[in-house]
Amino acid sequence: MNSxxxxxxxxxxxxxHQLLLLEQVLLPGAxxxxxxxxxxxxxxxxxxxxxxxxxHRELTEAATAYLGEVLLGVAGGAWGWHTRPVGxxxxxxxxxxxxxxxxxxVAPMLLISYALRVxxxxxxxxxxxxxxQAVAERRHEVPGWEPVKxxxxxxxxxxxxxxxxxxxxxxxxxxxxxxxxxxxxxGGAWRWNLHPETLDxxxxxxxxxxxxxxxxxxxxxxxxxxxAGWYLGEVIRRNRGAVWQYVPAPGSSLESGWTxxxxxxxxxxxxxxxxxxxxxxxxxxxxxxxxxxxxxxxWFRPTSYAHVGALxxxxxxxxxxxVDSVLTDYADFAHNDLPPNEVADAxxxxxxxxxxxxxxxxxxxxxxxxxxxxxxELTDGAVSITDVRLxxxxxxxxxxxxxxxxxxxxxxxxxxxxxxxxxxxxxxxxGHVDPDPGTDPRRFHMVDFVRQPNGVYETYxxxxxxxxxAGLARELGVELH
Numbered sequence: 340m341n342s343x344x345x346x347x348x349x350x351x352x353x354x355x356h357q358l359l360l361l362e363q364v365l366l367p368g369a370x371x372x373x374x375x376x377x378x379x380x381x382x383x384x385x386x387x388x389x390x391x392x393x394x395h396r397e398l399t400e401a402a403t404a405y406l407g408e409v410l411l412g413v414a415g416g417a418w419g420w421h422t423r424p425v426g427x428x429x430x431x432x433x434x435x436x437x438x439x440x441x442x443x444x445v446a447p448m449l450l451i452s453y454a455l456r457v458x459x460x461x462x463x464x465x466x467x468x469x470x471x472q473a474v475a476e477r478r479h480e481v482p483g484w485e486p487v488k489x490x491x492x493x494x495x496x497x498x499x500x501x502x503x504x505x506x507x508x509x510x511x512x513x514x515x516x517x518x519x520x521x522x523x524x525x526g527g528a529w530r531w532n533l534h535p536e537t538l539d540x541x542x543x544x545x546x547x548x549x550x551x552x553x554x555x556x557x558x559x560x561x562x563x564x565x566x567a568g569w570y571l572g573e574v575i576r577r578n579r580g581a582v583w584q585y586v587p588a589p590g591s592s593l594e595s596g597w598t599x600x601x602x603x604x605x606x607x608x609x610x611x612x613x614x615x616x617x618x619x620x621x622x623x624x625x626x627x628x629x630x631x632x633x634x635x636x637x638w639f640r641p642t643s644y645a646h647v648g649a650l651x652x653x654x655x656x657x658x659x660x661x662v663d664s665v666l667t668d669y670a671d672f673a674h675n676d677l678p679p680n681e682v683a684d685a686x687x688x689x690x691x692x693x694x695x696x697x698x699x700x701x702x703x704x705x706x707x708x709x710x711x712x713x714x715x716e717l718t719d720g721a722v723s724i725t726d727v728r729l730x731x732x733x734x735x736x737x738x739x740x741x742x743x744x745x746x747x748x749x750x751x752x753x754x755x756x757x758x759x760x761x762x763x764x765x766x767x768x769x770g771h772v773d774p775d776p777g778t779d780p781r782r783f784h785m786v787d788f789v790r791q792p793n794g795v796y797e798t799y800x801x802x803x804x805x806x807x808x809a810g811l812a813r814e815l816g817v818e819l820h
Contacts, residue, residue, distance in 0.1 A: 341429050347420040350432045354404050355493035358610045361401035363637065373645070373674035374409055374609055376471075379463035382406065383454050390455055399451055403432065406447040406463065408494060410434045414470040415486025419444055437486040440473045496649065497606040499582045499813065506585035506601055513569035520566035531570065533577045533789045538632040541567060545623060552625040559617065568616040571632060572603045575614065577789045577816040578679060579639035580646065581605050605640055607650065607814055612639035641676035642815060644669050647685040650814055654807045656691050665689050679788035682815050683799040692786065692801040693717070695765045699758035704729040706760055707739055714772040714783060717802040721774035739764065743771050762798045769800055780804045784819035 362372045370381040386402060389395065407418065415437030421444065422430045433444035445466065454462035478484050488495070513520075521531040524544050531537060545567060549555045558564050575581050581603040588599030596618060605611025619635060648662035665688055666673045677685060686692035693713040700706040708727035715724045725742045732738040735751040742748070750768040752761040766785055773782040786799040801819065803811060808819045 343420045343422050343430065346430060347418060347432070350420070351418055351491065352493075354408075354491060355610065357401045357404035358408070358494060359612075359638070360397070361405055362610070365398050365401055371674055372405070372610070374405075374412055375674075376409060376413060376464070376467045379406065379409055379467065380460070383460055383463045386451060386455065387458060387460065399448065402451060403447040406450065407432065407434045407445075408491065410436075410445055410447065410466070410470060411488050411491075413467055413486075414440060414442070414474060415488045416440075417489035418491070421446060436470065436473070437488075439481075439484070440470075440477055440486065442470070442473055445470075494610055496609050496611075498653070499604070499606050500584050500586070502583075502813075503585040503587065505587065506583060509585075509601055510569070510583060513566060516562060516566060520562060520570075523563060524566065524570070532792065533570075533574050534791065535574060535578055535633050535636055538571065538574055538635075541570060542623065542632045545620060549624055552621055555621055555624050559621075564617070564620070567620055568601070571616040571619060571635075572601065572614075575603045575616075575636060575639055579605070579612070579636055580608070580642035580682070580814060580816045581612070581639055582607075582813050603639075607653075608640045608642075608646055610640060614638070642682050642685075643675060643677055644673045644685050644688065647677075647682065647815070648689060650810070651686075651689050651691060654803075654810045656803060656807055657689050661689065679816060680790065680794075680796050682817060683786045683788055683801075684797070686786065686801050686811075687799065691717070691803065692799050693783075694797040694799045695760055695762055697762075697795045697797050699756075700760060703754065703757060703760065707765075708741075710765065710769075711741055711772065714769060714800070714802075718772065718774050718779065718781075721779050722772050724772065739768065741771075765798060781807075784808050787818040787820060788816070 358372075362370075366382075366385055369385050371378050382402060382405065386398065389398060411417070411434055414434070416435045419433045419435040420430055421433045425431045425448065431446055431448050433446045435444045436442040450462065450466055454460075474486055477486075490497070517531075525531050525537075525540060545555075548563070549558070555564070572581075572583060576583065582605070583601055584604045584606075585601050586598045596615060600615055600617055602613060602615040604613040614635060619632065623632070645666060648657070648666055651657045652659055652662050669688070683692065684694070687694055693710060695710055696706065704727065707729060711724040711727055715722050723742075723744050725745075727739070727741040729737055729739050729752070732751070736753045737751075739750045739752050740747065748768065748771050750764055752764040754761055769783045769785075781802050781804050783800040783802055786801055788796075790796060801808070801811065803819075811817065812819045
């Protein structure tokens with residue numbers, strides 16, 4: 340069928356592929372793919388430089404997808420379809436701005452053609468400015484008005500599905516069996532640190548066990564293969580901020596490779612990746628997988644300050660104003676990739692976490708006092724910490740004393756030197772700064788993340804309700820204790 344509606348639906352359905360193609364294959368590393376108007380300058384520059392390349396048509400289609408999504412982010416609205424043929428095409432996709440702007444549709448392909456013809460390098464920016472001006476005028480006429488963008492499936496951020504009971508049970512089973520599985524798969528638990536490099540070892544073990552897809556299929560439900568699928572998914576989740584999801588099989592012709600099996604997804608990230616780990620493992624043996632298991636991570640979008648801020652706002656942990664303020668302060672790298680340990684650091688930047696220094700400190704007592712003061716500040720006055728003192732003790736090496744709301748608290752500490760904090764003691768005493776349960780459900784949770792072997796890291800504590808902590812753990816790839 341080639342009706343306008345069919346062509347539009349086909350175009351929208353292909354958008355995630357086009358955007359991924361542009362970012363990962365056609366222009367890798369050439370543009371910051373943050374869907375900001377500013378990124379269009381680099382896109383236009385790349386199109387001008389590659390105008391005569393063999394991949395010109397492929398690049399134009401993918402650039403049309405990205406350009407259109409950015410314009411929709413400025414002016415709201417939705418994708419549409421213009422029926423006038425363009426060369427061999429039965430029409431072309433257009434951007435229809437929010438109807439309250441009363442603007443004509445914008446054809447990204449025609450805008451690209453115009454940019455290539457005039458070669459000023461400013462055609463995209465000029466169109467953005469035209470749309471912004473229309474939005475500004477409407478805001479002036481109707482205070483508080485904002486353009487509304489129709490959700491683009493598979494592209495715009497969404498929220499994860501509620502965790503299905505079957506998935507909850509499967510994840511619990513896999514965690515319980517982890518120690519035995521790791522000993523079997525890795526020949527020693529020390530190798531399963533969830534770091535991407537361990538996927539090379541996992542791939543080697545799989546190839547040693549199975550020679551064909553048929554052999555793999557015969558063992559698909561066995562603990563080793565189930566554990567391998569979980570481990571692959573966990574490496575993706577913990578290093579790229581993905582979530583486990585599960586859609587029950589409908590028992591009809593609507594079944595697909597995404598139903599009835601656990602998969603990892605990034606619904607909260609624009610253009611995020613998704614994969615069914617069991618399918619990815621099978622592709623090692625059926626000739627479909629040309630790259631390594633570790634290469635799978637490149638198809639998942641890393642976490643950034645912008646992602647962390649959006650999640651914290653959605654979980655009602657920070658205000659929109661706070662998010663905007665932090666992203667403005669970190670504007671030069673707000674959309675840069677964050678390794679797992681820096682995700683924890685981002686929580687502190689948004690004012691919902693504290694940290695304990697891992698390197699040497701000038702004064703132990705002052706450092707402990709600073710940690711306690713920072714924690715108490717997050718409680719909004721519910722907890723007051725005073726009279727912090729580190730003293731020698733006959734029974735213990737040293738004891739940290741402080742008053743919590745006027746009540747004395749003592750915490751034994753052990754220091755290998757007078758320059759390094761006792762992080763185990765901090766983990767034990769930070770709970771004293773939790774508000775009383777009847778007044779505030781928030782408490783401090785230690786943030787655990789994937790670490791490099793022999794790495795030295797700060798210890799982070801995020802202040803959150805149980806529900807907020809669950810959301811952070813699920814979507815940021817961290818574990819909270």
